[in-house]
Each structure stands twice: as C-alpha cells, then as structure tokens.
Amino acid sequence: MNKKLSLLSAAVLAAMMLAPAAPVQAGLPFFSNNNQQEMPSLAPMLENATPAVVYISVAGSREVRQRVPEAFRQFFGQRGPGELREERPFRGLGSGVIIDAAKGYIVTNNHVVQDATEIQVRLKDGRTFSAKKLGADPDSDIALLQIEAKDLVQLPLADSDKLRVGDYAIAIGNPFGLEQTVTSGIISSLGRSGLNSGEAFEDFIQTDAAINSGNSGGALVNLRGELIGINTAILGPNGGNIGIGFAIPSNMMKNLVDQIVEFGEVRRGSLGVRGNDVNAELTKALNLNVSRGAFVGEVLPDSAAAKAGLQSGDVIVSMNGNRIQSFNELRAKIATLGAGREATLGVLRDGKERNIKVQLQEATGSQVAATELHPMLRGATLNNTDRGIEVTEVEANSGAAMLGLRQGDLIVGVNRQRVSNLNELRRLLEQRDGGVAALNIQRGDTLLYILIR
Structure with missing residues (x-):
C-alpha cells in the first residue's frame, strides 16, 4: 500500500x-x-521535543459482562438475569503530550484514561504527578489532563491542514512501556476515515512511523519538532506494527481542547445535511467536474445549512480553504470545530464554485450511554430529542431499571433545575459535589422524582 x-x-x-x-x-x-x-x-530537534512527551499510567475498575447459560439461571431467582455484571480492576499505560506548560495541560487519547480513577504522569526527568481529567470526547478519542508542576516543556502546534503526503513524521511515545521511544517515517495518507463503526469522528493522518501499544496519546511531530498529530490507532492483524498507524490531526485536537477548556465539554457542531461521498458513478450521473468531495443529498429544515443557503445537489469541496475529500471528512471537521463557530465552505453548484459562510449549530441528536453521566444510571441509553432528554433504552435488571427508569421517560430537570439536553444534564450532575441528585421525570402525563447518589 x-x-x-x-x-x-x-x-x-x-x-x-x-x-x-x-x-x-x-x-x-x-x-x-x-x-x-x-x-x-x-x-538536536528531539532533545527539545521529547521532554514534552509523558508516560501515563492509570488504574481503575470496569464493568465486565458474562453471559449466563439458560440452565443456570434458576440459581439467580425465578427468572434470573441473562448476564452477570461485575466490576473488575484494571491497570493500563499510554502516552501524553504537554501542550501548555504554564497551565499544565496534557493531551492524550480518551481510551487511555477512560474509567480510570487514578492517573499518574511521569516526565522525562523522572518527576511523577497525579493528573486531573478536565474533560474528554470519546467519539474523537481525545482527553485533556492537567498537572500542577513547574519547569514543564510544551510542544508547539503545527497547522495540520498544511500537511502533504510524503512529509517526514516522527512518533514519540512509550510503546509497551518502553519510555521515550522515537520512530520515524513519512505521512502516508491524509483524511482517513471509516476505520471504526458507530458514530466516531475520524479524519486521521496515516503514517508508517512505527506505532505500537502504549504509543496511544503520544506525539507525531514534523522535522521542526512541532506537533502535527496525536497517535491513536494502528492497523495490524496481531496488534503489532505493520507500518500503518493513525494520528488525530493537531488542528482537530486543538478545536476539541479549546471547547473542553472553555465549556468543560465538547459542544458538537452541526451543519444539518445528509449525503455521501463523491465517486465515479455520481460524477458521471450528475456530470460533475470533480472526483472528490461531499455530496449534499438533503438539507434539513431550520439547520445551519438551510440558513446559509446550501441546497441539495451541492458538492462541498473545501472548508476554510482546505480541500474536502469525503463526506466523512466533512462530518468530522464540522463536528469537532464546535457549535457556534463559523466556517467557509467551498461549494460546487451548476458547475461553478462559490464560497458560502455558515454558522454551525449545536448537534442535538447525540446519544450516550447513561453510565457516562452517573454509575447508578448503568443500563440506560439517553438521547437528545425535540421534547427533551429521552430514555430510549433500559436494560433488564440493570442499575437504571432498579432505580425505576423506563423506556420513553423524559428527564426534564435535576434538583428542580430545568434541563433540555445532555450537556445541561451532564453539567448539573457534575456540580452536585457528591450529594443526592433528584431527577425530575416526565412519564406520560405524570411527573415524578428518581433519586441518585
């Protein structure tokens, strides 16, 4: 390849x-x-860059599910659960990058610190600090940590939109716990997506610089020692390096971190279009003079796209002056740029390219597993809707079911404060400071309270 x-x-x-x-x-x-x-x-370059890459060790516990055979369910009661759940301790390691020495900000992958109750950061000089997680975005696999330390070294950020295939790339991290390991290669491809299923936002840099387990969250730098990406994944049949690794572009990372710093969370941007990639068949059918881009099949009513004047049949070929190769790339860039931000889209319409400015709205169709908001809500799935926060699923015999949550319930408030979306619910649950939270539930025509601790 x-x-x-x-x-x-x-x-x-x-x-x-x-x-x-x-x-x-x-x-x-x-x-x-x-x-x-x-x-x-x-x-000489690495002597300046490597002190900004840190070793991260984590500890915590995760829920493990085990299927119970039908023949043994009688031992768990008359009906018995279909599966058993238990909390098991875990330990893990990864890498991180200091991006702000004065404030002690460290970027890593979300999967490195997810579910961790203890996060330790070790610097190149041997100093070790406990880290606080300021926020994370599982869908783009970015997390922001903070330590209180002096004499830190940070990596300057490069403009990842200016990268070209063939540019040199150097990966710095801690593969298999081997601290401060450096490997080199080139940029193999840009705008990679579709590696994971689900709603992940992917716009990866692909590189053949060796990346292995433990490199996650580490730095991908250019020849000037500037950060161009956060190493996050590999493609390998046995979990080892085969020369195909992936990194989150530095611009995408910065957009997400800026939102976490400002709001304590990521406020996903929304354009409000549905579509697909431009391909050979579409190019021939519509007589397009481009072979790459994002084809707009539908513009949703009252969306940012509709207000800006986008039309079905448009082909989006650039965003803020940078070429768009696919619909997935557009989706990732829009989502991670953030709600309320302005973008300039290069749009091909009737054979002519024009620029359209659009102010992004906040995505409202996001869905989360409720355990991300509170452990006692385990087993429930919540979704933003026009009516509020809807409980779309409740697993049998789960923590949420035992609390009394039901499918179709609407969460409309916390401790008598109104909530209309998942971001507001998350913020209020985090602010309760260990106390009891009373969820105000609307069930049909009935209003009731469910207490969580």
Missing part, C-alpha cells in the same frame, strides 16, 4: 534537510572523518 522507508534512510534524509550547511572540500565524501563536520542527525 505504501512504499516503506527504512528508519536509517528516513533519519539520514531528514537530517540532511535540517543540518546547517558546511563547507564542502573537494574530494571529500559527505560522511567525512573530518571532526569539524557534524554527522546529520535528528537528535
């Missing part, structure tokens, strides 16, 4: 570009024994 670049040749070629010009003497080869001539190396 990609032409592999050996680690040695990558390092040599990269260093040739970075090394200062030296006087050339006739008859001397490039690698001279002359002590006055420096050997080409990435070491």
Whole structure:
C-alpha cells in the first residue's frame, strides 16, 4: 500500500534537510572523518521535543459482562438475569503530550484514561504527578489532563491542514512501556476515515512511523519538532506494527481542547445535511467536474445549512480553504470545530464554485450511554430529542431499571433545575459535589422524582 522507508534512510534524509550547511572540500565524501563536520542527525530537534512527551499510567475498575447459560439461571431467582455484571480492576499505560506548560495541560487519547480513577504522569526527568481529567470526547478519542508542576516543556502546534503526503513524521511515545521511544517515517495518507463503526469522528493522518501499544496519546511531530498529530490507532492483524498507524490531526485536537477548556465539554457542531461521498458513478450521473468531495443529498429544515443557503445537489469541496475529500471528512471537521463557530465552505453548484459562510449549530441528536453521566444510571441509553432528554433504552435488571427508569421517560430537570439536553444534564450532575441528585421525570402525563447518589 505504501512504499516503506527504512528508519536509517528516513533519519539520514531528514537530517540532511535540517543540518546547517558546511563547507564542502573537494574530494571529500559527505560522511567525512573530518571532526569539524557534524554527522546529520535528528537528535538536536528531539532533545527539545521529547521532554514534552509523558508516560501515563492509570488504574481503575470496569464493568465486565458474562453471559449466563439458560440452565443456570434458576440459581439467580425465578427468572434470573441473562448476564452477570461485575466490576473488575484494571491497570493500563499510554502516552501524553504537554501542550501548555504554564497551565499544565496534557493531551492524550480518551481510551487511555477512560474509567480510570487514578492517573499518574511521569516526565522525562523522572518527576511523577497525579493528573486531573478536565474533560474528554470519546467519539474523537481525545482527553485533556492537567498537572500542577513547574519547569514543564510544551510542544508547539503545527497547522495540520498544511500537511502533504510524503512529509517526514516522527512518533514519540512509550510503546509497551518502553519510555521515550522515537520512530520515524513519512505521512502516508491524509483524511482517513471509516476505520471504526458507530458514530466516531475520524479524519486521521496515516503514517508508517512505527506505532505500537502504549504509543496511544503520544506525539507525531514534523522535522521542526512541532506537533502535527496525536497517535491513536494502528492497523495490524496481531496488534503489532505493520507500518500503518493513525494520528488525530493537531488542528482537530486543538478545536476539541479549546471547547473542553472553555465549556468543560465538547459542544458538537452541526451543519444539518445528509449525503455521501463523491465517486465515479455520481460524477458521471450528475456530470460533475470533480472526483472528490461531499455530496449534499438533503438539507434539513431550520439547520445551519438551510440558513446559509446550501441546497441539495451541492458538492462541498473545501472548508476554510482546505480541500474536502469525503463526506466523512466533512462530518468530522464540522463536528469537532464546535457549535457556534463559523466556517467557509467551498461549494460546487451548476458547475461553478462559490464560497458560502455558515454558522454551525449545536448537534442535538447525540446519544450516550447513561453510565457516562452517573454509575447508578448503568443500563440506560439517553438521547437528545425535540421534547427533551429521552430514555430510549433500559436494560433488564440493570442499575437504571432498579432505580425505576423506563423506556420513553423524559428527564426534564435535576434538583428542580430545568434541563433540555445532555450537556445541561451532564453539567448539573457534575456540580452536585457528591450529594443526592433528584431527577425530575416526565412519564406520560405524570411527573415524578428518581433519586441518585
């Protein structure tokens, strides 16, 4: 799929570009024994960059489900549960990147710290600190941590929208617990998506720089030591590196982190269109003069797209001056840019390209497992609707079922404060500071309260 670049040749070629010009003497080869001539190396850049990459160790507990055979259900009561659930402790490790030395902000992957009750960060100089999780976005796999420490080193951010296939890339992290491991390669592809099922937002950088377990949350940097991505996934049959790794672009990460810092959460942006990728069949059928982009099949009423004047049949080919390759790429960029932000879309209509400015709305169709909001709500699925927060599913014999939640219930308030969406519910539950929360439930024509601790 990609032409592999050996680690040695990558390092040599990269260093040739970075090394200062030296006087050339006739008859001397490039690698001279002359002590006055420096050997080409990435070491000077890495000496500045590696202190900003940290080792993360976590501990916590996760719910494990085990199916109960029908023959044994009699031992759990007259009917018995279809599965058993228990909390099991876990430990894990990963990597992180310091992006703000003054405030102690560290970015990592959500899957590195998910469900962790204890997060420890170890710096390159050996100092260890307890970290606080400020917020996370599971759908884009980004989490923001904070430590209280002095003399930190941060990585400057590069503009990941300016990356090109073939640019050099260096991965820094802690694969298999081997701290401060550095590997090199190139950018193999951009705008990768469709790697995971579900509602994940993907716009990955693909690289052949070796990435393995434990590299998650680490840095992908350019030859200037600037952060271009957060390493997050690999494609490998046995969980090992085969030269296909993926990183979240630095621009996408920054958009998400800015929202977490400002609001304590990610406020997903919404354009309000449905569509699909531009492909050869669509290009031929509609006589389009582009082969890549996001085809708009439907514009939803009262959406940001409708207010901006987008029409069905439009092809979105760029966003804020950067080319759009697919509908999934557009979806990821819109969602992570955030609600209330303005974007300029390059739109192909009737054979002519025009720019349309749109102010993004907040996504209202998001769905979450209620255990993300509170452990006692385990087994319930909540969804934003026009009527409020609807309980769309309640698993039998779950914590939510034992509390009395039912499918179709609407959560309309917490401790007598009105809530209309999941973001408001999450914020109020986090603010209760360990006390009791009274959920105000509307069930048909009846209003009732359910207490959670």
